[in-house]
Amino acid sequence: MRKKVSILMSILVLVTVVLGGCSDGDNQTGKDTSNGSSQTQTQNAGGDETSTGDAVYGGSIVVGITQDLDSLDPHKAVAAGTKEVLYNIFEGLVKADKDGNLVPALAESYTISPDGSEYTFVLRDGVKFHNGDLVTAEDVIYSLKRCSGLLTPQEEGVVIESALSAISDIIKVDEKTVKVVMGEPSTELIGYFTCSIIPEDYKEQDTKPVGTGPFCFESYTPLTELVMTKNPDYYLEGKPYLDKVTFKISANTDAAFMELMAGTIDIFPYLTAEQASQLKDTYTIMEGSMNLVQALFLNNAEGPLADVRVRQALCYATDRQAVIDMVAGGRGHVIGSNMFPSFTQYYDAELETYYEYNTEKAKELLAEAGYADGFTFTITVPSNYQFHVETAQVLVEQYRQIGVEAKIQLIEWGSWLSDVYQGRNYEATVVGLDAELVPSDILKRYRSNASNNFLNYKNTEVDELFAKAFATVKDEEKETYYKEIQRLLTEDAASVYIQAPALLVAVNPNLGGYTFYPVYVQDMASVYYIGEAQVNE
Amino acid sequence: MKYLVKKLITLIITLLLVSCAAFIAFQVIPGDSVTLALGTDFTEEAAEQMREELGLNRSIPARFADWMAGAVRGDFGTSSQYKQPVSQLIADRLPVTIWLAVLSMLMITVISVPLGILAAKSSGGILDRMITLITQITMAIPPFFLGIILTLVCGILLSWFTPGKYVAPDKDFSAFLHYMIFPAMAVSIPKIAMVVKFLRGSVLRQLSLDYVRTARSKGNKESAVLVRHVLKNALIPVVTFLAMVTADVLAGSIIIEQVFNLPGLGRLLVVSISNRDFAVVQAIILYIAFVVVLINFLVDLLYRWLDPRVE
Numbered sequence: 152m153r154k155k156v157s158i159l160m161s162i163l164v165l166v167t168v169v170l171g172g173c174s175d176g177d178n179q180t181g182k183d184t185s186n187g188s189s190q191t192q193t194q195n196a197g198g199d200e201t202s203t204g205d206a207v208y209g210g211s212i213v214v215g216i217t218q219d220l221d222s223l224d225p226h227k228a229v230a231a232g233t234k235e236v237l238y239n240i241f242e243g244l245v246k247a248d249k250d251g252n253l254v255p256a257l258a259e260s261y262t263i264s265p266d267g268s269e270y271t272f273v274l275r276d277g278v279k280f281h282n283g284d285l286v287t288a289e290d291v292i293y294s295l296k297r298c299s300g301l302l303t304p305q306e307e308g309v310v311i312e313s314a315l316s317a318i319s320d321i322i323k324v325d326e327k328t329v330k331v332v333m334g335e336p337s338t339e340l341i342g343y344f345t346c347s348i349i350p351e352d353y354k355e356q357d358t359k360p361v362g363t364g365p366f367c368f369e370s371y372t373p374l375t376e377l378v379m380t381k382n383p384d385y386y387l388e389g390k391p392y393l394d395k396v397t398f399k400i401s402a403n404t405d406a407a408f409m410e411l412m413a414g415t416i417d418i419f420p421y422l423t424a425e426q427a428s429q430l431k432d433t434y435t436i437m438e439g440s441m442n443l444v445q446a447l448f449l450n451n452a453e454g455p456l457a458d459v460r461v462r463q464a465l466c467y468a469t470d471r472q473a474v475i476d477m478v479a480g481g482r483g484h485v486i487g488s489n490m491f492p493s494f495t496q497y498y499d500a501e502l503e504t505y506y507e508y509n510t511e512k513a514k515e516l517l518a519e520a521g522y523a524d525g526f527t528f529t530i531t532v533p534s535n536y537q538f539h540v541e542t543a544q545v546l547v548e549q550y551r552q553i554g555v556e557a558k559i560q561l562i563e564w565g566s567w568l569s570d571v572y573q574g575r576n577y578e579a580t581v582v583g584l585d586a587e588l589v590p591s592d593i594l595k596r597y598r599s600n601a602s603n604n605f606l607n608y609k610n611t612e613v614d615e616l617f618a619k620a621f622a623t624v625k626d627e628e629k630e631t632y633y634k635e636i637q638r639l640l641t642e643d644a645a646s647v648y649i650q651a652p653a654l655l656v657a658v659n660p661n662l663g664g665y666t667f668y669p670v671y672v673q674d675m676a677s678v679y680y681i682g683e684a685q686v687n688e
Numbered sequence: 689m690k691y692l693v694k695k696l697i698t699l700i701i702t703l704l705l706v707s708c709a710a711f712i713a714f715q716v717i718p719g720d721s722v723t724l725a726l727g728t729d730f731t732e733e734a735a736e737q738m739r740e741e742l743g744l745n746r747s748i749p750a751r752f753a754d755w756m757a758g759a760v761r762g763d764f765g766t767s768s769q770y771k772q773p774v775s776q777l778i779a780d781r782l783p784v785t786i787w788l789a790v791l792s793m794l795m796i797t798v799i800s801v802p803l804g805i806l807a808a809k810s811s812g813g814i815l816d817r818m819i820t821l822i823t824q825i826t827m828a829i830p831p832f833f834l835g836i837i838l839t840l841v842c843g844i845l846l847s848w849f850t851p852g853k854y855v856a857p858d859k860d861f862s863a864f865l866h867y868m869i870f871p872a873m874a875v876s877i878p879k880i881a882m883v884v885k886f887l888r889g890s891v892l893r894q895l896s897l898d899y900v901r902t903a904r905s906k907g908n909k910e911s912a913v914l915v916r917h918v919l920k921n922a923l924i925p926v927v928t929f930l931a932m933v934t935a936d937v938l939a940g941s942i943i944i945e946q947v948f949n950l951p952g953l954g955r956l957l958v959v960s961i962s963n964r965d966f967a968v969v970q971a972i973i974l975y976i977a978f979v980v981v982l983i984n985f986l987v988d989l990l991y992r993w994l995d996p997r998v999e
Contacts, residue, residue, distance in 0.1 A: 219769070222771065310734070358771075373772070374781070375854075402945070402946040402947070402949050402955055407852075409839050409843070410949070412844050413844055415850055416852070564962070565723065568723045602732065
């Protein structure tokens with residue numbers, strides 16, 4: 152016994168020495184901080200650019216990512232972790248700017264017919280693919296057909312964007328103009344024209360991707376890295392700044408964190424609050440929004456949770472600010488419905504305070520529903536998302552205050568997808584949902600018959616509002632309808648909406664220009680070295 | 689000869705059973721590659737289309753038979769994630785894992801054999817106690833934890849290597865070896881402890897046998913007794929143990945590759961399991977099983993050579 156204790160002691164001593172040592176060792180990390188700027192910079196969601204300084208051209212950087220790419224073909228990639236990288240190689244007719252507005256990219260301009268049945272795009276002059284060919288109307292038509300499923304035969308592995316299946320025909324008006332005809336008119340589809348434009352009938356997109364973006368693909372080694380180099384012919388004057396960007400694939404955030412401490416990574420976008428505080432002396436820590444809706448999603452058809460009063464009780468019993476303080480060091484934005492704040496036009500801030508933390512009220516509602524002595528339920532959480540697991544742990548403690556016993560069940564992500572998301576075999580779960588920058592995409596799962604309505608939420612009023620919102624072409628009406636849907640979700644307590652989690656990014660203090668977007672991308676075109684360009688490969 | 693044939697048949701049966709087990713395990717665990725690939729964009733139609741493309745809509749026995757037929761011809765199919773032939777994927781990552789294993793085994797033998805003998809020789813003395821204490825401690829540390837400590841101490845505090853700065857062997861071999869020393873250390877240190885403990889026991893057992901007294905009474909020096917007489921006998925069980933350690937080293941490197949960010953087989957295996965990339969997982973499992981069985985087979989041969997009494 153004593154032997155065991157002494158072993159334990161030695162290990163503890165070792166760990167203390169090692170961990171204590173590393174905080175002093177920051178100045179030995181080999182990171183050149185000649186600029187002397189080791190200040191922490193914190194910015195609000197929606198994100199502006201980093202500190203300005205003399206932007207210089209040239210240099211190379213390493214960006215850390217933790218997920219391997221699922222495909223190099225932009226129409227075959229599904230993982231968000233892949234799309235954020237490919238964003239630098241490919242572009243669509245339009246792209247989102249940092250405020251969430253869609254601005255023309257490959258298209259110089261576009262018009263949508265008032266009834267939403269025709270979208271007309273005028274192409275930008277003289278844009279070249281990375282292989283030197285000019286972008287033609289044929290390429291655009293081919294690309295749009297490829298990702299909307301209109302190509303025959305359908306190419307293997309291409310994931311069809313279901314919203315684009317509304318397209319019935321794509322017509323070449325002239326060399327510079329393409330008209331898209333919709334089978335079901337809608338004015339909301341412009342957000343889907345971010346779909347990447349690729350050269351027609353190019354067969355090696357899987358291995359040697361060719362696009363029009365600010366960077367050209369150079370090489371990809373599975374599990375190791377993807378390297379891209381500056382596109383000298385990029386149509387935006389003055390961009391990109393960097394000569395070379397390496398996206399380095401780390402096995403997990405812990406391995407990436409080690410590399411950050413060693414200074415081999417210049418930009419890393421998925422820090423935990425704890426890691427961020429450890430890195431604040433050597434890196435600029437920037438805060439944006441993950442553009443996720445994190446919630447305790449409830450199965451509205453299961454046990455006590457089928458009763459609206461029980462769900463409302465859980466909402467009243469949730470101290471959302473306390474959750475954010477506990478799991479994210481206070482960084483995050485309280486939300487009250489299924490919408491994230493960076494989507495300003497459709498966001499209703501009033502709903503944030505609809506359920507003020509009030510355990511008395513929660514108990515009253517429980518008693519009304521016949522659960523005066525509380526009840527027990529299980530929260531199923533995907534174990535790979537530490538953030539959601541910790542959130543669930545805090546919730547369990549909070550619900551104990553009103554006599555409700557919640558148990559946490561951890562499952563693997565693959566099992567979560569098949570059992571919870573598709574099988575709807577669960578009581579409650581904590582996850583974050585993302586969406587395209589289209590209001591209908593964010594809210595459509597709440598339609599009673601939606602195939603991805605894993606909450607089993609049913610409200611005919613919402614169904615009607617959704618149909619109206621989708622049909623109307625007037626922007627103000629749309630806004631009213633979608634806001635009304637959000638209010639109904641809150642009133643019905645469809646789920647316990649918690650927060651839009653903050654995205655913490657470590658940036659080498661010698662770099663400037665890192666920009667946040669309301670979509671999940673890592674834009675390297677705006678990043679530059681301040682003062683003197685450095686090489687990190 | 690008969691022995692060889694017998695062993696070969698065992699090898700084939702083992703591989704067959706292993707691939708069967710891996711195949712079934714993959715059918716049992718929830719979530720398939722289609723579910724994972726589509727994620728929250730899952731719809732029945734999209735899933736159906738994808739299953740058809742990947743050939744996943746056929747019956748389980750049909751798929752297994754297909755896979756077996758390919759495997760026999762050396763064709764392990766195409767990775768559903770990387771869209772590359774599985775054999776290519778594995779071949780690219782194999783050198784990393786092999787080098788890790790070779791370096792680790794080298795460290796284990798070179799360090800543990802002298803240490804084990806030293807401990808046995810000074811049995812009960814201060815040196816022995818020191819060695820025993822250190823081996824007890826290092827044996828208790830899991831390799832992944834050791835890996836993290838090594839990265840912190842050698843990589844970040846002492847700057848002996850740059851964490852994450854792995855260099856491919858065909859780019860700069862000496863830089864590659866330099867980086868690989870540290871993961872190899874993480875894999876081998878706990879194993880060194882085990883081998884030292886084992887060898888020490890084995891030597892002590894031999895020392896208590898009659899032939900040692902005879903050797904001594906013939907006037908041999910103590911060190912000559914140890915090296916010429918005891919060591920050969922004491923090493924026989926250690927060789928068997930080393931074979932087991934080799935299998936362990938392979939398993940350990942799967943974890944260590946995650947910690948040190950090595951693009952080896954182990955990381956490929958972990959990534960493929962979480963993506964339900966069946967073709968890759970199946971081929972790697974088969975490969976690992978093959979290596980383990982092969983090593984056991986070689987050890988058997990070595991054993992017979994070391995000790996002709998074994999039949």
